[in-house]
Amino acid sequence: xxxxPQLNANGELQHLLSIEGLPREVLVQILDTAESFVGVTERExxxxxxxxxxxxxxxxxxxxxxxxxxxxxxxxxxxxxxxNLNIALSSQTKGESLLDTVxxxxxxxxxxxxxxxxxxxxxxLIARNVKPHEHVVNAGDGRHAHPTQGLLDLxxxxxxxxxxxxxxxxxxxxxxxxxxxxxxxxGLTTLGAPEVRVIGPQTLLPSGVEALGVRVFHDMRAGxxxxxxxxxxxxxxxxxxxxxxxxxxxxxxxxxxxxxxxSLAKPDAIVMHPGPMNRGVEIDSTVADGPHAxxxxxxxxxxxxxxxxxxxxxxx
Amino acid sequence: MxxxxxxxxxxxxxxxxKARIGPQTAMIGLYTGGAWLAERLHAMLRLPEPxxxxxxxxYRDDYHARGLHHDPKRTKIPFDISGRDLLLVDDVxxxxxxxRAAMNELFDYGRPASISLVVLADRGGRQLPICAQHxxxxxxxxxxxxxxxxxxxxxxxxxxxxxxxxx
Numbered sequence: 123x124x125x126x127p128q129l130n131a132n133g134e135l136q137h138l139l140s141i142e143g144l145p146r147e148v149l150v151q152i153l154d155t156a157e158s159f160v161g162v163t164e165r166e167x168x169x170x171x172x173x174x175x176x177x178x179x180x181x182x183x184x185x186x187x188x189x190x191x192x193x194x195x196x197x198x199x200x201x202x203x204x205x206n207l208n209i210a211l212s213s214q215t216k217g218e219s220l221l222d223t224v225x226x227x228x229x230x231x232x233x234x235x236x237x238x239x240x241x242x243x244x245x246x247l248i249a250r251n252v253k254p255h256e257h258v259v260n261a262g263d264g265r266h267a268h269p270t271q272g273l274l275d276l277x278x279x280x281x282x283x284x285x286x287x288x289x290x291x292x293x294x295x296x297x298x299x300x301x302x303x304x305x306x307x308x309g310l311t312t313l314g315a316p317e318v319r320v321i322g323p324q325t326l327l328p329s330g331v332e333a334l335g336v337r338v339f340h341d342m343r344a345g346x347x348x349x350x351x352x353x354x355x356x357x358x359x360x361x362x363x364x365x366x367x368x369x370x371x372x373x374x375x376x377x378x379x380x381x382x383x384x385s386l387a388k389p390d391a392i393v394m395h396p397g398p399m400n401r402g403v404e405i406d407s408t409v410a411d412g413p414h415a416x417x418x419x420x421x422x423x424x425x426x427x428x429x430x431x432x433x434x435x436x437x438x
Numbered sequence: 439m440x441x442x443x444x445x446x447x448x449x450x451x452x453x454x455x456k457a458r459i460g461p462q463t464a465m466i467g468l469y470t471g472g473a474w475l476a477e478r479l480h481a482m483l484r485l486p487e488p489x490x491x492x493x494x495x496x497y498r499d500d501y502h503a504r505g506l507h508h509d510p511k512r513t514k515i516p517f518d519i520s521g522r523d524l525l526l527v528d529d530v531x532x533x534x535x536x537x538r539a540a541m542n543e544l545f546d547y548g549r550p551a552s553i554s555l556v557v558l559a560d561r562g563g564r565q566l567p568i569c570a571q572h573x574x575x576x577x578x579x580x581x582x583x584x585x586x587x588x589x590x591x592x593x594x595x596x597x598x599x600x601x602x603x604x605x
Contacts, residue, residue: 134505154509158493161512167546170496172506433496437505 127249134438137249137258138431140267142308149312153277155430156423163199163426172433173202176233180206181223182261183239188397188421189261189271193236196428202234224248232256234432242266257435259428265301270431271396272305274424276313278416279351281423282392286310290317292345292387293336295355295377295404296326298366302396303355304334311335321345322377325366342377349387354379354395354405370403380406384414392416439580444587444595447558447574448475452482454572455525455556459483462523462551466490468540469511471529471587474595475558479527490515497539513543520548525572529587531557534568559597561585 130136178197242264249258262268339345464487467476480489495510554571561579
């Protein structure tokens with residue numbers, strides 16, 4: 123049997139590439155560790171000395187503000203040195219290959235590579251080629267995975283709902299282009315959520331999505347009924363090359379989350395969104411700013427989750 | 439080999455600490471054994487401030503060799519430690535490295551007026567210049583063995599010897 127490329131010989135997390143294939147214990151370890159780091163982020167001195175002397179290279183081959191910034195804050199709160207590389211503007215445009223770029227950074231004594239890339243699998247390629255003491259954390263690769271976002275979603279759900287085994291979770295919108303949806307679905311099924319629903323138009327659902335263990339709804343009202351958790355996805359205009367949708371207004375009419383649609387879910391349902399939000403496209407402002415929304419706590423928890431991931435991989 | 443009775447040592451420590459309690463005294467226990475002992479001492483001494491509990495996983499000096507401790511607890515210090523006379527409580531004092539890590543973590547919360555170390559048992563073997571101000575007993579521990587505090591379902595505390603975990 124081929125070993126999971128994310129785990130070392132002892133079954134410990136060495137790289138974080140995808141939630142898919144990670145055992146339940148590893149997911150729980152990350153969430154538990156993140157909870158301790160939430161305590162650190164609430165102190166006046168929000169820093170611990172764990173990664174002193176380590177270098178974290180943020181390798182972003184694709185633009186990102188929130189994810190890059192929260193990785194940077196997380197690394198700094200672990201006392202690591204952080205180097206941000208905006209590769210879109212750098213060597214790659216001069217023709218350097220991905221592995222040459224990484225080899226050069228390795229020669230600069232990197233310890234952790236945080237990688238975002240528009241092609242699926244790029245972090246795997248890097249993980250296969252780094253030295254044993256170097257670690258790779260996937261910060262989003264193509265349409266494939268965005269494991270730290272999935273983990274922070276799981277953390278947020280556990281924070282507000284305490285556990286997973288009685289929850290109905292709906293993921294709404296552009297599932298087709300969403301690496302967030304994929305990571306979250308794998309995490310929820312691994313942690314025992316009994317019902318995960320995906321809601322969206324046929325054109326924005328990947329074919330065969332049922333195989334991931336989800337129930338498919340095209341009617342949002344039916345899909346939201348009695349949900350505990352609603353995860354709204356961003357309508358990813360920049361990823362849409364064809365005419366998958368008539369218009370943003372039309373999308374909002376059918377799949378935008380309004381107060382009226384939200385009232386079909388359980389009274390204590392939480393509303394999540396990975397950001398950045400398109401108000402009036404996938405979510406109404408009254409909902410985004412309303413009492414059910416936990417969108418900003420997600421961002422705060424994201425820092426603790428990334429601290430947990432980096433401190434676990436760097437120690438293994 | 440006969441180990442001292444943990445419950446007796448608790449009572450002895452309470453007697454010793456009573457004289458030390460002042461208006462600025464507060465107590466912090468170190469997970470896991472030290473937290474059990476601190477819960478007991480805190481209740482018996484009727485300290486007015488709530489008990490603080492600390493997990494030093496993020497301050498350990500063996501992280502680079504052994505990685506992150508698997509299930510770190512969340513440190514909770516429900517009072518401002520600045521200006522306090524802190525009683526730092528652990529079950530067993532050995533190399534002194536845990537206490538060093540605990541002091542480093544404490545100073546990220548503020549500047550206490552003083553810190554005194556309270557332990558149930560001192561097994562010697564110090565690797566750092568640290569000593570306990572209040573110690574229940576000195577215990578000789580054969581090499582390759584570990585001295586641990588245990589708590590049973592009825593909250594009874596006992597000291598036990600067990601083989602050291604393979605590193």
